[in-house]
Amino acid sequence: MNRFPALNPKRAAIIVVDMQSAFVGEQALFPNVHALEIVPAINRIVSNARRAGAAICWSRHSVVDHGRARQPDWQRFESSLSSQSAAHLHPQASGHRLYEGLDVANEDLVFDKYRFSCFVNAAIDLDGWLRERGVEDIFVAGTISNCCCESTARDAAMRDYRVRFLSDATAALTDEEHAAALLNAAAVIGEVITTDAAIQQFSEAADPAI
Known part of the structure; x- marks a missing residue:
C-alpha cells in the first residue's frame, strides 16, 4: 500500500x-514468553x-490514581485487568x-x-517531541502487537508519519493475535518488515553505495 522514500x-x-x-522476563507478573523472545531483535535495531x-523512544505503560491520566471507573472494576495490574504498573x-x-x-x-497509544494522554x-527533531519515519517494536503497538502505529500513521511495523521485534500473547496485528499493519497502517530489513535500510542510508 505504501511506497516510502529512502530512509x-x-x-x-x-x-x-x-x-x-x-510483562517481560521469567519473573514477570503478567508473563508473555513471546515478549522475552524479541529482546535480542529489539536490542539489534535500537543499537x-x-x-x-x-x-x-521507550514507553512505559503506567497506572495512576488521580488526574486526567487516571482511567475511568468503568475500566477499573475489581476483576478487570486495569485493577489487577494497577499496583504493578504504578510509576x-x-x-x-x-x-x-x-x-x-x-x-x-x-x-x-x-492509554494504549503512545500518542494519547502520555506524560x-x-x-511534538518528534516533530521538533524532524522525525518523519517511525519504526514500532515492543508489546503487545495487537494492542499498544498497533494503537501507536495507527496513531502515528494518522499523524502522517511513515510507519514500519517490525514483525519479529513485536510480540502478542499468541501467534494468531500477532498475525492479525501484522495483517492490519500491512493493510492500512504502513509497512511490515523484519529487523534485518530495517537494519539494512539504516545501513544503506549510511552508505548509499551498498
Whole structure:
C-alpha cells in the first residue's frame, strides 16, 4: 500500500512499546514468553538505529490514581485487568521499570503513557517531541502487537508519519493475535518488515553505495 522514500536515519525514530518488567522476563507478573523472545531483535535495531543517528523512544505503560491520566471507573472494576495490574504498573512499582536486558542509553527518551497509544494522554507530547527533531519515519517494536503497538502505529500513521511495523521485534500473547496485528499493519497502517530489513535500510542510508 505504501511506497516510502529512502530512509534518512536522522529523521527516524524507533518507538519501543511497554517492554517492562511486569510483562517481560521469567519473573514477570503478567508473563508473555513471546515478549522475552524479541529482546535480542529489539536490542539489534535500537543499537543500529542509534548509531545511525535515529531517535530511540521507550514507553512505559503506567497506572495512576488521580488526574486526567487516571482511567475511568468503568475500566477499573475489581476483576478487570486495569485493577489487577494497577499496583504493578504504578510509576513507583518494580513492574513499571523497563526490562533490565534492554539496550537503553542515557540519551534515549523514556516516557510514561496512560492509554494504549503512545500518542494519547502520555506524560509528554510525543508528536511534538518528534516533530521538533524532524522525525518523519517511525519504526514500532515492543508489546503487545495487537494492542499498544498497533494503537501507536495507527496513531502515528494518522499523524502522517511513515510507519514500519517490525514483525519479529513485536510480540502478542499468541501467534494468531500477532498475525492479525501484522495483517492490519500491512493493510492500512504502513509497512511490515523484519529487523534485518530495517537494519539494512539504516545501513544503506549510511552508505548509499551498498
